[in-house]
Amino acid sequence: MISGGSLQWVSWIVIIAGWWFVNRTNNKRETRKEQKIIVESLRTKIEKLTLLSIEYHLSDRNLHKEWEIKRGLKYLWADINIPLQQIIDKTSLTRKLTNYKKAITYSNFDTPAHKKLEIGDNDLEGLADSSEALIRLIENAYFNCYHK
């Protein structure tokens, strides 16, 4: 026969388990929302940097833009890896980020020999492609984690 004392214990266990489950679900939902905001802000940041870089390569040399571009690239690894390290593949991130940096600063950059490129130039197409590849990596990491 089940005593009143045992039933009370069972009630407490159910309450605590229920609280734990609801708390866990809420935490997951809040983490997902935060990471969505981070992913969106990273997309905006990378798009802005890409636009700045394209403007730089389409114009006469601009030292201020060079400084801004290098500054933007300098913090990009930490900006992506620190908040998303649980969901993003580090090896892929390293590769895509390196390709992106190279596309912007490997040639026609940091040199008096800088020249204005034309729209449609292969280097600019490569820059746009590498930017998109980096953004896709970040967004896919989020979707694979939370929407599969």
Added chain:
Amino acid sequence: MPNKTISIAKDFSRYPAGRFLDDGPANGELFQEKFLIDIMKNNDTVSIELDGTRGYGSSFLEEAFGGLARKGYDPDEILKKINLISSDESLIYEIESYIREGNT
């Protein structure tokens, strides 16, 4: 265990930029001549601290480090002698790729 640490920001420039001597005062060619060639000629392993600058263009990194391989130094030997230190892992990966691909 590396015997010495070189900080690019403190020992060379906080504003490294460009490939060649004509590109500016803190270019990749100059960094290679001032620091990296000496490292390769000596027996010691040296750590190179990459943090602290205002950022790197790929052109600087490729000329400084990839240029070593173009000068005939074996990439494996370069990687053994130079220990790269940075909080940015993508920077280390990038430089190592230039060292491996420098003479291709």
